[in-house]
Amino acid sequence: MNTEFMISRIVEMVGVDKQARFDTGVEVKLSPHYHLCTIYDVAVDQNKGVWLRVGDGSWQDLKANQVRANLVASSVLQRLKLMEAEKKKVNT
Numbered sequence: 001m002n003t004e005f006m007i008s009r010i011v012e013m014v015g016v017d018k019q020a021r022f023d024t025g026v027e028v029k030l031s032p033h034y035h036l037c038t039i040y041d042v043a044v045d046q047n048k049g050v051w052l053r054v055g056d057g058s059w060q061d062l063k064a065n066q067v068r069a070n071l072v073a074s075s076v077l078q079r080l081k082l083m084e085a086e087k088k089k090v091n092t
Contacts, residue, residue, distance in 0.1 A: 003064040006073035010062075011048050013080045019043040020080065025055070028068075028075045036068060042076055052076070 014020050025038035041053035050062040052072070062069060062076075 001074070003070040003073055006070070006077050007050055007062060007064055009077055010042065010050050010073065010080065011044050013077075013084065014042055014044045014050075016044050016048060017046050020083070022079060022083075026075050026079045028072050030068075030071070036071070039072070039076060042080070 019041055020043075021041045022039065025040050027038050028036040030036055038055040039052045040055070043051045043053075043059070045051065051059045052062055053059050062072060064073075066072075
């Protein structure tokens with residue numbers, strides 16, 4: 001999947017002007033031994049911009065042209081899909 005598509009899926013799953021909080025942080029790793037960041041929340045602003053709250057408490061925007069954006073977007077998207085599946089499981 002390309003990065004722009006993954007970001008658009010994050011926007012769809014979270015919703016405009018909404019936020020999703022992760023029970024446990026999403027750890028983004030370049031390798032088993034190199035930790036890039038931990039993400040605790042994802043938010044979508046009214047302009048469909050995606051913002052991530054990282055380990056130091058700051059909010060960082062996610063753009064398709066950033067270095068490692070594909071890795072970050074795929075990690076967040078994977079967690080959102082897992083949360084959606086768990087929600088469906090509970091509601092059945």
